Amino acid sequence: MIKRLASRELKTKFGTFTEILYYDGQKESIALAMGDISGESVLCRMHSHCIGAHVFNSIECTCREEMEAAQKRIQMEGRGVIIWLDQEGKGNGHLALIESIPFKKEFGQAAAYVKAGYKQDARDYSAATQILSDLNIRSIVLLSNSASKAEVLATHGISVTSVRALPIADKSSAE
Numbered sequence: 001m002i003k004r005l006a007s008r009e010l011k012t013k014f015g016t017f018t019e020i021l022y023y024d025g026q027k028e029s030i031a032l033a034m035g036d037i038s039g040e041s042v043l044c045r046m047h048s049h050c051i052g053a054h055v056f057n058s059i060e061c062t063c064r065e066e067m068e069a070a071q072k073r074i075q076m077e078g079r080g081v082i083i084w085l086d087q088e089g090k091g092n093g094h095l096a097l098i099e100s101i102p103f104k105k106e107f108g109q110a111a112a113y114v115k116a117g118y119k120q121d122a123r124d125y126s127a128a129t130q131i132l133s134d135l136n137i138r139s140i141v142l143l144s145n146s147a148s149k150a151e152v153l154a155t156h157g158i159s160v161t162s163v164r165a166l167p168i169a170d171k172s173s174a175e
Contacts, residue, residue, distance in 0.1 A: 001024065001025075001130070002022045002023070002029070002130040002131060003023055003024070004020060004021070004022055004134060005023050007019060007020040007021065012071060014071035014075040015034060015071075015075045017082075018034070019032055020032075020033065020131075022127065022130075024127055027085075027086040027127070029083065029084060029085050030083075030084040031082070031084075031131050031135060032071075032081065032082040032084065033080075033081045033135065034074050034075065034079060034080055034081075035078045035079030037080065037136075038135065038136035039137070040139045040161070041141050041161045042080060042139070042140050042141065043074050043077055043079065043140070044080060044081050044082070044083065044137070044140035044141065044142060044143060045066070045067070045082040045083070045142075045143040045144070046083050046085065046142070046149065047063075047066070047082055047083065047085065048063075048086075048087040048088070049088045050064070050088065051088060062145075062168045065166075065168045065169065066145065066168060067082070069143075069166035069167055069168060070143045073164070073166070081132075081135065081137065083132070085123070085125070085127060085128060087123045090110070090113060090119075090121045090123055096116060096118040099117075099118075100115070102116075103116060121152075123152075125152065125156040126156060128153075128156070128158065129158055132158060139161045140158065140159070140160055141161055141163070141164055142160045142164070143166055144163055144164075144165070145165050145166055145168065150163050
């Protein structure tokens with residue numbers, strides 16, 4: 001069972017969000033909300049922790065850019081929420097991410113986890129389900145570049161009315 005611990009205003013380059021901290025007894029999760037978010041078809045980004053992109057500014061993934069694009073989209077609409085989940089390496093952890101690197105180029109990231117001995121995707125969205133319920137959000141418009149994530153979220157009881165892609169610049173020229 002997840003518990004709401006605290007909230008505060010968080011000023012970002014995309015406007016002021018309300019940061020709401022949750023804890024399930026093992027992990028913290030955060031909801032960043034803007035505007036009136038209760039009800040139906042609320043813009044929502046389900047975002048998993050990525051230390052490489054968010055802390056070390058890695059150019060090996062697009063996690064940081066996806067977070068910025070989601071904040072910008074929510075700012076433009078004046079309403080939405082980002083659910084930040086502590087699930088590094090698709091829920092496998094940072095060690096799995098490091099150990100999968102030798103396989104990534106040949107097999108892609110998901111298959112690289114399997115080659116390294118981990119699950120292709122070990123993420124769990126049960127905390128997100130509880131957070132959405134706490135925020136009185138009955139359905140979401142998912143902000144994601146992976147339409148298949150909507151199917152995964154549905155298995156956790158999350159109603160996704162549509163999926164909107166996030167524009168991300170090609171990073172291949174950044175190297």
